[in-house]
Amino acid sequence: MSVVTRFAPSPTGKLHIGSVRTALFSWLYARRHRGEFLLRIEDTDRQRSTEEATQLIFDSMSWLGLEYNRKPVFQSQRLESYRAKASELVEAGKAYYCTCTKERLDAIRADAIAKNLKPRYDNKCRNLGLKPTTGTLYTIRFRNPMDGTVVVDDMVQGRVDYQNAELDDLIIIRTDGTPTYNFAVVVDEIDMGCTHVIRGDDHLNNTPRQINLFHAFGKPVPVFGHVPMILSPEGRKLSKRENEASVLEWRSEGYLPEAVLNYLVRLGWSHGDQELFSVKEMIENFDVKKIHRSPASLDHKKFQWINHQHMMKLSPAKAIKLAVPFFKERGIEVDDSERSQQIFEAQQSRSHTLLEFVEKSVYFFSDVKEYDEKAAAKHLTSKSKPLLAELRQSLASLPDWNSSAIHAKISEIVQEREIGFGAIAQPVRIALTGSTVSPGIDVTIELVGREIVLQRMDFAIEWIDKRSG
């Protein structure tokens, strides 16, 4: 039988990276076994589900390249199926109508907690044989077995046993006719033909209930794999409110989708000592057995390093294409010219993210508005002024405008005057970029372009005059 996995997020906010990782693992598992990967939107909670959140899920999946094989399934469009399935169970005596009010349920729950007992339904309606009547609110409850053991044979967690006595009769259809989570999931898993369910380990405790439901339907139970959660850098639970919990936030911070996947796949999973993976390598080497059982914390520095490694593999043409929107946000139009690509190549080893590349490269594309104060005070002085002036004249008449010719010219001046390379490089760097940080000065001069270089050097010389005068 071929493998079918699925990702089933609820559209109630940002797409959490913990969820994204389970999506990745499910996707990887399906790809690895040449099976199918499906998407299901769990939107039965009408209060909390939103269109925007649904769109966010689609956007995240497509940005990451996590493609699903069929049209997404929306639980909200399957309400009739759930009701029909619930009726089936009632007719078979495996579920029953319950007229207990929310208030009564709250009361017995409060009572149990007060007595330090596990809160559970008291089975009041279990054997009443109630029939639905118009005018009274009722739910449908699953008749859970009273005794025996449910075994979860988990791909990640191993074998976990639960006593049926620990479980109670869960509501499967609410008073408004909508299904509850545990029920809808089982019906969907059956209808969608899911063979493997990989999800967060916060669902492990739901699994025995769901297994009983599968049994009630007489259907095979899928293979489960419960993966641990992702913790914040402080080792705490990652709240949905936190920005770093959202993948799309990572996109706007300039991270690459393949790097996000690489970072996430290494969180809780390993393949020997290998740190860097292409998507192809992940698929080839993915093995659920190697998923850790313990939760992992986020580490931004390592994420940045991984992103940097992927930045180094990026072709200049693609990098510019990806960076254009970031420049645009800053009001800078950048084309895909040869020059733009060379600028990326010059900055590639200095950029952890696309955003960092853009922020460090604005002076190539727009005016230098001001100098770094300290740097200017140190390097733009009456002492460096004649050096700037001499280089400016040489550059103005330099026959070949390329970095090696520029480098040769600077070397010439430096040798004549018997000074260090930096004595001239730093002042020029500040004149051209406003700061002490840039690619090699020869490359920087070349890529800023002759006309602008001359302008900025003139301005720097004037600036020195004004300062000292």
Next chain:
RNA sequence: GUCCCCAUCGUCUAGUCAGGUCUAGGACACCAGCCUUUCACGCUGGCGACGGGGGUUCGAAUCCCCCUGGGGACGCCA
């Protein structure tokens, strides 16, 4: 409270299932040095962990028990 899961450097992890080759390996970070026109990249070296206590065994990071610590579940949320 009850049930369930987890526990190797600061972090991600290898090693745990089949105990010895582990005075515990790799990566990120950090520190020092090299390279050097700045910043990076790169290179070299350093710091740094088996949560605690009992067992079993000739031998335990690896197996068992207890403790501690962390997390999850116990909803007409998912």
